[in-house]
Amino acid sequence: MTSTTAWTSEAWKALAEHKAEVSPPTFSVAAALADDDGRLDKLCVAFPDSATADATGDAEEDVAGIGLLADFSKHLVTERTVELFGELAAAMDFNALRAAMFAGEHVNVTEDRAVGHVALRTPEAYKCLYDDGASSSFDFAEDGAEAVGTVLAQMKAFADSVRSGTWKGATGKAIASVVNIGIGGSDLGPAMVVGALAPYAKDELDMHFVANVDPSNLTEALAKCDRETTLFIVCSKTFTTAETLANANAAKAWLLDPAGGLDDAAVAAHFVAVSTNSDGVAGFGIDPANMFAFSDWVGGRYSVWGPIGLSVMLAVGPEAFGRFLAGAHAVDEHFLTAPLASNIPFLMGTLDLWYTNFFGYTSHAVLPYDHNLGRFAAYLQQLTMESLGKGVTRDGVPLPPHLVTSGSVVFGEPGTPAQHSFMQLLHQGQVVPADFLVAASSHAAIGTQHEMLVANAVAQAEALMVGKSHDDPARAFSGNRPTTTFMYRKLTPATLGALIAFYEHAVFTVAALLGLNAYDQFGVELGKKLASAIVDDFAAASTDGHDVSTARIMQHYLALR
Numbered sequence: 435m436t437s438t439t440a441w442t443s444e445a446w447k448a449l450a451e452h453k454a455e456v457s458p459p460t461f462s463v464a465a466a467l468a469d470d471d472g473r474l475d476k477l478c479v480a481f482p483d484s485a486t487a488d489a490t491g492d493a494e495e496d497v498a499g500i501g502l503l504a505d506f507s508k509h510l511v512t513e514r515t516v517e518l519f520g521e522l523a524a525a526m527d528f529n530a531l532r533a534a535m536f537a538g539e540h541v542n543v544t545e546d547r548a549v550g551h552v553a554l555r556t557p558e559a560y561k562c563l564y565d566d567g568a569s570s571s572f573d574f575a576e577d578g579a580e581a582v583g584t585v586l587a588q589m590k591a592f593a594d595s596v597r598s599g600t601w602k603g604a605t606g607k608a609i610a611s612v613v614n615i616g617i618g619g620s621d622l623g624p625a626m627v628v629g630a631l632a633p634y635a636k637d638e639l640d641m642h643f644v645a646n647v648d649p650s651n652l653t654e655a656l657a658k659c660d661r662e663t664t665l666f667i668v669c670s671k672t673f674t675t676a677e678t679l680a681n682a683n684a685a686k687a688w689l690l691d692p693a694g695g696l697d698d699a700a701v702a703a704h705f706v707a708v709s710t711n712s713d714g715v716a717g718f719g720i721d722p723a724n725m726f727a728f729s730d731w732v733g734g735r736y737s738v739w740g741p742i743g744l745s746v747m748l749a750v751g752p753e754a755f756g757r758f759l760a761g762a763h764a765v766d767e768h769f770l771t772a773p774l775a776s777n778i779p780f781l782m783g784t785l786d787l788w789y790t791n792f793f794g795y796t797s798h799a800v801l802p803y804d805h806n807l808g809r810f811a812a813y814l815q816q817l818t819m820e821s822l823g824k825g826v827t828r829d830g831v832p833l834p835p836h837l838v839t840s841g842s843v844v845f846g847e848p849g850t851p852a853q854h855s856f857m858q859l860l861h862q863g864q865v866v867p868a869d870f871l872v873a874a875s876s877h878a879a880i881g882t883q884h885e886m887l888v889a890n891a892v893a894q895a896e897a898l899m900v901g902k903s904h905d906d907p908a909r910a911f912s913g914n915r916p917t918t919t920f921m922y923r924k925l926t927p928a929t930l931g932a933l934i935a936f937y938e939h940a941v942f943t944v945a946a947l948l949g950l951n952a953y954d955q956f957g958v959e960l961g962k963k964l965a966s967a968i969v970d971d972f973a974a975a976s977t978d979g980h981d982v983s984t985a986r987i988m989q990h991y992l993a994l995r
């Protein structure tokens with residue numbers, strides 16, 4: 435792989451020189467569109483494209499039914515800009531890095547691991563290195579497929595048994611409530627997907643998600659649960675995360691509260707685990723037979739596709755889960771085969787890099803015009819910011835501050851409420867590139883309300899681009915504010931799988947072009963370590979060893995508690 439640092443490459447210099455040609459106010463996107471130079475066709479990409487759609491699939495629920503248009507036409511780019519993105523990709527060995535990830539090479543160099551979430555979508559398609567530390571590889575279609583296929587089959591059998599009522603609690607009753615206990619990638623993916631696919635969920639199964647060590651989170655969930663009909667899924671890749679273990683132990687104590695009349699034997703019927711750590715699972719008291727295993731070459735924020743997605747499969751069933759996987763796999767194929775100039779994740783990633791590094795637009799808004807995607811921005815915050823919030827390249831070269839920004843600050847809320855919250859800033863304050871996600875049809879029907887929703891999404895993007903002059907400066911809109919619109923037929927499992935995979939590969943693109951490792955997260959370790967020490971200090975009512983500021987706030991807590 436190249437040792438070139440992106441910011442010293444000729445392509446980077448060419449992009450810096452080119453920037454003036456596409457900078458407001460001299461460059462107007464509206465004017466560029468009016469030139470009718472084929473801009474729309476070049477900057478609007480349909481998905482699935484011919485290379486990825488199963489031509490025979492035509493059901494609304496199939497990949498072929500996604501009907502997505504990725505509209506990049508409102509961005510501060512020209513055809514030349516996209517060409518220069520391609521030159522940067524060439525300088526940074528993008529194609530070789532992409533091939534290496536899909537082949538299961540250890541592209542997570544700091545942890546010496548493969549990055550294999552794409553193999554979870556359809557193990558038959560990709561070869562992945564077996565992560566035994568050796569350089570040996572195995573054909574995923576023979577070895578790994580069996581491993582992933584085995585776990586998928588285990589998940590399916592379990593989901594069928596719970597959803598059918600065959601799986602019984604300790605007193606012989608069917609499961610009515612599921613509590614997913616996990617945090618980060620062990621929570622955000624399952625919680626977001628279950629919420630997004632609510633129209634597909636089984637009515638008789640109440641789903642709860644407990645992530646925060648704040649006792650209010652678990653208390654709120656347990657208040658809605660009955661011991662005899664509640665199943666806990668303890669999701670933790672490492673099975674060492676303090677918050678998850680605290681909540682899991684509290685949940686076990688609740689289950690076995692003498693007032694409930696259940697004994698230790700009840701744990702087997704009311705607890706299952708999802709982890710890479712079988713010793714940790716057994717140590718907690720969960721039967722390894724009730725463990726759904728996965729490998730450490732699946733990153734937490736990339737893990738909803740495998741056993742971490744168990745609560746999703748319980749909620750929507752194995753068939754819908756399979757279509758969720760199929761949508762993501764179709765994007766994998768698109769990412770691998772589409773020319774870069776019409777490669778949706780590549781364009782998403784290069785545009786993010788373009789704005790953060792060449793325009794100083796370092797925030798990014800995600801605006802799903804869909805109530806059920808209420809947690810989509812939160813999910814993307816971990817996916818993007820835990821992947822790209824880095825200070826060095828994968829070779830350990832520091833990123834020069836003020837010259838290179840590794841990842842944007844992602845935020846967002848569903849529209850239309852966002853219009854009554856922070857959209858004022860996007861229209862008249864700093865420029866924040868934004869993604870609009872909107873379905874042409876809804877699962878819910880009340881008069882013409884869905885059409886109102888769509889109209890608002892389209893109007894916001896139009897207003898941000900066209901702007902409006904006014905004699906009163908306080909009432910003027912500069913316009914030329916870049917946005918992408920993803921419009922698709924309906925939010926189906928396949929569509930949701932595709933949308934998530936687009937963002938996963940956009941993250942890969944930014945990391946590849948900047949030379950980053952998107953798959954480690956050492957930045958989370960210091961806070962965890964200090965918190966563990968302060969827990970002990972609180973227990974000893976001590977503030978020894980802390981700086982005066984920290985000691986003062988600790989003392990205030992000790993005085994108030």
Ligand SMILES: O=P(O)(O)OC[C@H]1O[C@](O)(CO)[C@@H](O)[C@@H]1O
Binds near residue numbers: 618671673
């Ligand atoms: O699944 P685990 O091992 O409990 O980790 C939970 C989360 O904590 C992190 O390690 C740090 O935030 C995430 O990457 C991960 O998704």
